[in-house]
Amino acid sequence: MHNTPLAALRAELDRLGLQGFLVPRADEHLGEYTAPAAQRLAFLSGFTGSAGLAVVLKDRAAIFTDGRYALQVRAQTDPALWERHHVIEEPPPAWVAANAPPGARIGYDPMLVAEEGLQRYLDAGVTMVAVAPNPIDALWTDRPPPPLAPAVPHPVAYAGRESADKRAELAATLREAGQDAAILTDPASIAWLLNIRGSDVPFTPFALGFAILGAEGGVELFMAPEKLPPGTRAWLGNAVSVQDRSALPAALARLNGKRVRVDPAGSPVWFAQTLREAGANVVAEPDPCLLPKACKNPVEQQGTRAAHRRDAVAVARFLRWVEGAAGHATELQAATRLAGLRAEAVEYRGESFSAISGAGEHGAVIHYRVSQETDRPIRPNELYLIDSGGQYPDGTTDITRTVWTGPDAPPAELRDHATRVLKGHIAIATLVFPQGLAGPHLDALARVALWRAGLDYDHGTGHGVGSYLAVHEGPVSLSRTARPVPIAPGIILSNEPGFYLPGRYGIRVENLVLVQPADLPAAIRPFLRFETLSLAPIDRRLVEPTLLTDEELAWLNAYHARVEAEVGPALDAPTRAWLASACAPIIPTG
């Protein structure tokens, strides 16, 4: 029975006097992309999806995922060992409360759970016991070492502001709130604050570490010193001290008697627990870097425009190639092709996420990830959906296009669906709205045209995007379930309504947009608008012009004219000619 990691973990739990244990997918930064050393859930269960949680009891074990991983979790885990549940329909706290024996002590690793997450188990009446070190680590004999990629300077030519400036501003914020220090556990916050980048995890160019920002503007950075070459050490300056990760508990203990800000949703509960034990006064407030990081400064705004024009060259070449690919290439080959075209730019630093390259029925799998096992040819007369992005030092891109492979014309129903998605996209692209509104208030505007036909899509309309940082960035998103943080100038969001017909096809049109002040002469208060950043043709064959209003058609034609004007001159002649025809105006008949 000890020949599986699950059985070994149970033996360890027995030894610890625990009746259960939580195994989240998260790492110590509660991030989306993690290093192999942090992938305990995959080690224990075999499940490699990017979101999930296992609960191990003495005689049962369950793994909770969302809908996008329902198939994958079945394929990767042993049904004799693991029950599989939907994380929304059967929330783990309720499941534990219902299935653990009365009085059960359930262990958790306080570095892998946020205070708000822990609270949900306590609210459900579960007795939770913090366990350190994580008992899985003792069983995981071939656990990979932690990543030690170097942290490198992120020049002010890209960052737009000196780190000292940012630190001074945040320190003033802390002082005004009567706070002595803030704990930073999100490596993206540290990367932004200190103007550094790294490559410890795929897709997001930050260096894993922790930091304490003091109310006088100094920073204690906790990061393996070998990750900081002399050039980076000098770049950080004297106001930033560097200590090994192992020095963290002692540093927290020194905050005895201080008021310390800890993010209750974004930071591991270990920090609040350790601080409270040390006699600090923990203030539960969001990471102070979140909003300033999200509001890109003018240099970052110029950078993202340049990155998007550069990215658009690769996308245009790719879209032209795809038109001839049906019958000649697979989904995987297409994704590889696009990454290769992006890589021709010297500024390219890699993908911003694993591309979604789905033909036909695969397009309906919202988070489809093509692999050797699932790969299939792109065929004539079907839809092909490609959602991809690049990292460049001046900006992060993320764009989705859905194309009809031809040669026949697409069916009328499909054009109807695609045009309703496009109407939603245009509703966001053309929106002006008063400052103070938040994502939950605007998400519906992208759906009204679909709703009229009884259709909808099961994801948010948009997410925040970083500046040469995470392609999914808080605190603002265009989603009903988001916290109502007001949308502010400088924030980059995606605009990506879609429609998915299971087993048949998926449609999504995604551009990134930059929040800008709107210049409305008669405005009674400050208004905002979205500047569209992404530049690539939207497949005209999928547009049913009679479903568009005059204004919507005018937007589409103006957008295409802009794409041709801004991207065309950077293209080789054949691609430029192709782009001109892909961007030709649609003239309404009648």
Added chain:
Amino acid sequence: MHNTPLAALRAELDRLGLQGFLVPRADEHLGEYTAPAAQRLAFLSGFTGSAGLAVVLKDRAAIFTDGRYALQVRAQTDPALWERHHVIEEPPPAWVAANAPPGARIGYDPMLVAEEGLQRYLDAGVTMVAVAPNPIDALWTDRPPPPLAPAVPHPVAYAGRESADKRAELAATLREAGQDAAILTDPASIAWLLNIRGSDVPFTPFALGFAILGAEGGVELFMAPEKLPPGTRAWLGNAVSVQDRSALPAALARLNGKRVRVDPAGSPVWFAQTLREAGANVVAEPDPCLLPKACKNPVEQQGTRAAHRRDAVAVARFLRWVEGAAGHATELQAATRLAGLRAEAVEYRGESFSAISGAGEHGAVIHYRVSQETDRPIRPNELYLIDSGGQYPDGTTDITRTVWTGPDAPPAELRDHATRVLKGHIAIATLVFPQGLAGPHLDALARVALWRAGLDYDHGTGHGVGSYLAVHEGPVSLSRTARPVPIAPGIILSNEPGFYLPGRYGIRVENLVLVQPADLPAAIRPFLRFETLSLAPIDRRLVEPTLLTDEELAWLNAYHARVEAEVGPALDAPTRAWLASACAPIIPTG
């Protein structure tokens, strides 16, 4: 110094060892309309608005209101005694924390504050002390007696369901949640649950009282026995016991050891405090009547349609009269006229709120309440806004129309503003949306047309409406600030976008709508739509057809055709002829 109530209160606070005291406008039911005996804020300060809060410290006193009462509070209170603050811009908890001396003990009447309201003071670090009885009552020598209007049966022909049915359903809900009882402090909940009505306060036909609903379906009703005539006592049946209000503490004490549900936002904190002291386990959950009461049953739905057709007769006669009133009538005379026309229906039971009758610049005062002091003539060539409603045993109405008094044509800018408001109204009237959406997600849809011109309005798009109950009813409203409670079939909401140009004019178009399942053949999930209930012409002179889409114009013409068809036959001949011309279709030119 003791010759003002404020000075007398301060002396009383000294005696009690308190450094401050909260004086909310609310009564013991935390309701919108209160009996004179509960109007302590007016007694203390002179301010009679429907929302407000005073904080009395030893050497300062402040009164907090929202924007609609900014002028009124200045007119009614003595600036030598009272500072005046905006309740949103300077929240009272922060003001108390900043202005009370360190360590100050601030008193509050636990019958006048909800648990969530109290928590905001505790979160701000204020030491709060419950005080009973309310020290104001000892000073208020001419305090009116509490109202003793009789509670009367609300027949099943109107209610649509036996009280026993409702009690059995709610009792099952409590049992499923493992709750032994629920505290009901909202008289509207009690009126709905027990199928009774009353007349203790203006506008809302309920009887003031409290109740405990048990998990077996029995109810303990706490209400002065003299308010319950024998017929009502018999109507309540044996499962409902009646005790005087004074028996409440003993009844709560009997819940020792029980799990008792108390609404943390809608019930006075006294209930939770008293229950906890008695050893009960308080579960903080919303009043269990809120959602079932809001979801009108088929009989109530038929009733509201009948009430709206009846109400429409009075409104049509009024609107015809208003066309000739410019130069001949005042705002107050107009409001009186409309109430009189409504009163011609034998079913009329009174206004559902104090009508807003505002000409010209008064229309821009969102909650304008005409009085002898503010009354002014309705003049030619201006806008006149009338927002009013009636109570009928089969339904509650609430309708706003804005009319141009003529004889000249209205200016183009005014027509632009009015048409944008109308576009917002039509956006809601024609909306279909998936079940699960809530008010905060849909409110923006009514604003997009205004936003495009830099305009907006500073109130929610709609509120819930009761069935011969409160004209403002929870838990659902079309508002950004509402809790995201999903909109459900049977709920009645107002649809009332507007636009207000201070000092010039106000525009609002309000109909009530009834949430219905939408019949969309291709729907991928359950969808809902709004059935418009209110039937009155929308002033065609204010419509700029070139700003309307074909679909919007089609909606307006179809609505007007329906108004004529449903209301016309019930009118006298001259009004019917007038209605026909007011409802004539608009034919777009060109």
